[in-house]
Amino acid sequence: MVLESGLSEAGIEQNLKQFLLVLSVSLSVATLSQIVSWFRQIPYTLLLVIVGLGLAFVDVRLVNLSPELILSIFLPPLLFEAAWNLKWSRLKRDLVPICLYAIVGVIISIAGVAFSLDQWAGVPIATALLVGASLSATDPISVTALFRELGASKRLTTLLEGESLFNDGMAVVAFSFLVAIPLGRANLELPVIIGSFIAVVGIGIGVGGLIGYGISYLTQRFDLPLVEQSLTLVAAYGIYLLTEELGGSGVIGVVTGGLILGNFGSRIGMNPRTRIIVTEFWEFLAFFVNSIVFLLIGDQIEFAILGENLGTIAITIAAMIATRAIAIYGLGSFSNWTVRSEIPWSDRTVLWWGGLRGSVSIALALSVPVVLSEREEIIATVFGVVLFTLLVQGLTTKPLLQALNLIGDQSLRQEYVELTARQVALDRVLDHLQQSDRPPGIEEDLYRYQTALLRGELERLQTALEKLQAKHPNLQEFAVEQFQSELLAIEADTYAELVRLGRLNRELSPFLQTALEGSVTDS
Incomplete structure (x- = not known):
């Protein structure tokens, strides 16, 4: 008994040392990107991947990356932070194209990659489908960070983040169905597939909605910032674990809960100061987790195995880029025609090229059962494609934004905001x-x-x-937006305060929002 205790303590100490080593390296790189001006040209997440590749090249392995580590520990906070900060008012406007990209786009991606690998790389169709499913989840973290830094439009950021949040769930659900095919356990009858899909998605939305609204109303009863902050953390992990336990999609559950708490719960149950505290906490946690994840992605690369699968990787990259072009341009045109989304070609071009792959794709590839003989080939292919998207597409997104004239006047706006x-x-x-x-x-x-x-x-x-303002007349529009946002915030906070005092049973919709939208339409 004493011996077992000693061994467990030694294991804990060793894991702690590894964790501190990873943390030290990742935070040093992230800090370096802020101190040295030259490194600011590269998003810090991509810089972490490059450093991780350097460590892998000299065969320094910080820690073994497992699907459980990514999906159970790293993914919930990343999903929750993105959903918390995603404004429902913006998401609602483009819900149709986002859903098209996240659902139909995932099917197009899986089918296109699988067909290409089967026809031109000789990969068995069951294996090719798993590669396609793994790579159908986009990871826009590096690109959206770049968008904010360069002042790209909020709509473009919402489209990219919204698609990623929803297609992560779709990719995980699709993978869970397809992984049963090579194991001989799949039931490919269409009614069964549709029923299982509805059940998995429904459980995720149900659990996420129940916990999200439950915590929203609970925080109305007290004003304790640290407790409310802790409840959001419990929600992120609790929703994921409970949904998975019930057989649903934990990803969809966390996204649902995060959207509700960020757009509803933070308004009716948190005062402005608490909202700031919680938002800053999640920004820190997202930075913390991203710093670790992207370093480990680079550190896991096996150059010898990548070299053996270069042909398969090249075909997969070409198929992935082509199928994403079909999905983004085709579904975008369909959305523009049916619901008048009015997504311009320039925005669709950025969405196409900015569809990077990251941690979810790697987690899915690593979760392929060991009994499958093609497992190593799947992992190598997915790692190679993820590496290409992060380094090639990630580093060329800024020149693409500049070429399409989509870079905003962020530095100018920041100066104006600081002066005011x-x-x-x-x-x-x-x-x-x-x-x-x-x-x-x-x-x-x-x-x-x-x-x-x-x-x-x-x-x-x-x-x-x-x-x-005289030198830059376009600041006038920004000043009006800031003024309107302040008025809306005051109105919404007043409704929330009245709900907490018991003078209202529910929070009212902001009157000014409707009035302002009406004035824009009339003009």
Whole structure:
């Protein structure tokens, strides 16, 4: 008994050392990308992959990456953070094209890759289907980080993130069906497949919705930021584990719960300060997990095995790019024609090329049963394709945005926001000086001097803002958007406060949102 305890303690200590080593390397690389200006040209996630490849090249293996590690530990917080920050108002506008890309697009991707591998690489169809299913899940983390940095449109970011959140679930569900084919356990009757699909998706939506709404109403009863923050963490992992236990899709469950808590629960159950605390917590957690995942992706590469499968990898890459073009352009045109989505060719081009593959694809490949003789070939192919998308497509997305003239004026907007923020803050300080009595021990001259100093700084800020707006007239539209967002936030917060006080039974829809949308339509 004592011996077993000693062994377990030694194992825990060894795992802790490995974890600290991975964490130290990943955070050092992520920090380096912020300190050294040259490295800022590369998204930090891609820089982590490159460093991981360097470690793999010299045969330094930090830790063995397993599907359980990715799907059970790393995936829930990444999905929840993305869903928490995805605004339902934006998602609703493009729900039809997003669902088309996430459902029909996944089917097109699986079928196209499987057909190509079967016809031109001689891969058995059952194996080819598993490769296609593994690679049908997109991972836009690096690209969306680049979008935010460069000021690309919010709609483009929503389309890419929305598709990824939903197609991750579709890819996992499809893989779970297809993996049974080479094992001889598959029931390929169409009614059975449709029924199983509805059950898996339905359980995910049901559990995610139940827990999401349950926590939303629970947090109305108290105002404890740390408890509310902890509840969101419990929700992310609890929804995933419970849904999987019940036979549903944990991915779809977490996305559903995250969307509800981010768009509904955070409004009716959390005050503005708590929302900021929770959002910052999830931003940290996403950065933390991404830093580890992308480093380990590069570190897991086996160059010898990749070399043996270069032909299969090349065919898979070509098929994947071609099928994604068919899905994005074809389904985009269909959506534009049927529901007038009005997704321009330039946006669809970025969606096509920005469809990177990442951790979910690798987790699915690693979860292929060991009894399958083609397992190593599947893993090598998926790793090779993921590496191509991250390094080639990931590093060329910025030039593509520049060529299509889709880079916004993010730095200019940031300067404007900082100037207005300082103006608001100093206005409040000046109001405090004018409305409160002079504290004991503070001389009148010093009091007047501070007041004059603040007024002088406010005049300087106002002049700077006027010059900026005169030089860049397009800032006027941004200023109107900021003003409208502030009004909507005040209205929504007021409804939430009235719900917490018991003066309303439910939160009302923002009146200003409807009014503003109506004015835009009329104009």
